[in-house]
Amino acid sequence: MTVIADTKTDMIGKALGLLVLLGDEPRGASASELSKLARLPFSTTYRLLGSLTRDGFVDYDPAGRLYRLGLRVFQLGQQVSNHHGFAGTAMPILQRVTDVTGEATILSVRDGDRHLTVSKVDGPRTFRVTSDPGHLGLLHTTSVGKVLVAFASPEDRHRLVEELELTALTASSITDRDAFRGEIARVRELGYAVMDEENEVGMRAVSVPVMNAQGTAFASLAIAAPIFQLTVEELLAHLPLLQSAAAELAAKLPHR
Incomplete structure (x- = not known):
C-alpha cells in the first residue's frame, strides 16, 4: 500500500x-x-x-x-484571485493609481524564490508592460521583488539575500552579492525599491510594500513605465500615491 x-x-x-x-x-x-x-x-x-x-x-x-x-486552470486561478481579494478588492485600487499616473500598476506576491504577478492595470498608452497576471519573475532584478525580499521575515530575508541566484537579465542587473546586500539594505531604509532597466531594457519601475500586522510584506505594489515616458525622479514623485494605495490594500486584502 x-x-x-x-x-x-x-x-x-x-x-x-x-x-x-x-x-x-x-x-x-x-x-x-x-x-x-x-x-x-x-x-x-x-x-x-x-x-x-x-x-x-x-x-x-x-x-x-x-x-x-x-480553461480549468484559468477557472481555478480566478477562484484563488477572488479568494485573496486580488480581483474584486485590489483591481479598483490599482485602477485609481493608473488613472492618476497614466502608467501600469502591478501587484505581486512572493512565490518561493520568484515574484508572482497577481493583478495588473495597463495604462491608456499603446505601450504595454508585459508582466501579466500569472507571470513569475526574478526577485533581484525587479522593484517588486526587491521589496518582497527587503520586507520579508528576518529568516526569509537572510536566506534570500545570501542564497538567491543572481542571474543577469540585462547589463544593469545586480549580480554581485555585496551589491545585492547593499541594495536590500537601502530598500529597507528608504521604504521603496526602484528598477532601472535591470529586468528589461527600456523599462523602469518603483515599488512599495503592502504590509501585514507583523511588519512583513505580503505583497508589493508597483508603477512601471518605459524609460522614454518617465525619469526615475518622475516615478518617485508618485510615491505618496503608491504608498497610500498600498496602505489601502493592506487594510482590505486578506493577509497571507
Missing part, C-alpha cells in the same frame, strides 16, 4: 510539473518537447497529458499537435 500511495503522489507531482511547464509556453508545446523539458519518458508524458486534457486542465490542438493550458 505504501508503494502505491507514493507512486500516485509522484504521478500527481509529474502532472503538476507539466502544467507549470505549459505555463511557460504560451504558444503551446508538443508532447515530445514537454517530455524533454520534464525529463520524463515520452509514454508517461503522453499518458499524463491525455488525463489532463480529458479533465480540462490542458487543451490539445490536433492541427499543430500542441498542448496548452486549459
